[in-house]
Amino acid sequence: MEIIAVEHITKTYRQYRRFPGVWGSIRSLFTREYQEETAVHNLSFSIQEGEAVGYLGPNGAGKSTMIKMMSGILVPTAGELRVLGNVPHLARKDNAMNMGVVFGQRSQLWWDLPVSDSFDLHRSIYKIPDAVYEKNLAFCMDMLSMQEFVQKPVRQLSLGQRMRVEIAMALLHEPKILFLDEPTIGLDVMAKDQIRHFLRTVNREKKVTIVLTTHDMKDIEEICPRLIVVNKGELVYDGSVAELRRKLGQERQVVIEFREEPGDINLPGVMLLQEEGLRKTYLFSKHETGVFELVSQIAAKYYVEDVSIEHADIESVIRRLYQQLAAEQQTG
Numbered sequence: 001m002e003i004i005a006v007e008h009i010t011k012t013y014r015q016y017r018r019f020p021g022v023w024g025s026i027r028s029l030f031t032r033e034y035q036e037e038t039a040v041h042n043l044s045f046s047i048q049e050g051e052a053v054g055y056l057g058p059n060g061a062g063k064s065t066m067i068k069m070m071s072g073i074l075v076p077t078a079g080e081l082r083v084l085g086n087v088p089h090l091a092r093k094d095n096a097m098n099m100g101v102v103f104g105q106r107s108q109l110w111w112d113l114p115v116s117d118s119f120d121l122h123r124s125i126y127k128i129p130d131a132v133y134e135k136n137l138a139f140c141m142d143m144l145s146m147q148e149f150v151q152k153p154v155r156q157l158s159l160g161q162r163m164r165v166e167i168a169m170a171l172l173h174e175p176k177i178l179f180l181d182e183p184t185i186g187l188d189v190m191a192k193d194q195i196r197h198f199l200r201t202v203n204r205e206k207k208v209t210i211v212l213t214t215h216d217m218k219d220i221e222e223i224c225p226r227l228i229v230v231n232k233g234e235l236v237y238d239g240s241v242a243e244l245r246r247k248l249g250q251e252r253q254v255v256i257e258f259r260e261e262p263g264d265i266n267l268p269g270v271m272l273l274q275e276e277g278l279r280k281t282y283l284f285s286k287h288e289t290g291v292f293e294l295v296s297q298i299a300a301k302y303y304v305e306d307v308s309i310e311h312a313d314i315e316s317v318i319r320r321l322y323q324q325l326a327a328e329q330q331t332g
């Protein structure tokens, strides 16, 4: 069943133009000049119940804006948007009951109260039946190991502890959809792993539809079988991770350890992905010259210490996609 329908959605921010300097600020008060910025442009996609979708894109691509429109916080400038059959910004009460929202910058917690009091308040505001509340709380407490800090005031929590609490809180009333904006940003490896494992379980076992934005490809790899990639407000990819891998899996990732700096090796079909000193990772397009032939060409020209060939991982695939988009932008 279709749970989210986005049809030709555009969002333009309109701001009064500000002029620099002191005189500029005064001028800004009297001059009603607008500056428009299109954050989302003519975007369409559809999400089915039970999916877990990773919403990706470089900085400023319009991800947060789209998530805020889907959760009813922002109103689209044009297009049609339905979430659970409702127009989100017109259905605030329904949204509250059916959606869970975790936006790092907009905490739903009460800073001076112990975590357990925030949960209790959430129970009364959402009128969650006792049995449902107890069951969900026990599930979250256990899976997110919250016992050790549930009596502490929220402001004393570490970032990782607070994120776990935010996610638990968003799920206590059993929403059908969970929106998360960068749920693992700034967390240590263990906290990231725990949150990913939890979200995967919530999606697979509790069938909660998940839409999340992230810059961390591991989040995608572990939680989201489907990717939506946007750039400059426009859709650039919508499909499974497996499909994207297959598409670019035609390509090989070659790690070459040089004995001395080779500079720009400038061979057709070879793209530098990453470099850590003399250890450089290249992407070789398979349809051009063969991998071994290219490696031999490089080895003939430069001092090569070591070579390893692997399939491109998702991080490289996305990095490549972004590099391509940036290059297209420069030329176009």
Ligand SMILES: Nc1ncnc2c1ncn2[C@@H]1O[C@H](COP(=O)(O)OP(=O)(O)OP(=O)(O)O)[C@@H](O)[C@H]1O
Binding pocket: 013, 014, 015, 037, 038, 039, 057, 058, 059, 060, 061, 062, 063, 064, 065, 066
């Ligand atoms: N309230 C606002 N007023 C004006 N412009 C805005 C506002 N919010 C966002 N923008 C602009 O809209 C564009 C998209 O922003 P958005 O926050 O949706 O991007 P994002 O993909 O979430 O970025 P990031 O990965 O950096 O978080 C940006 O160019 C941003 O400057």
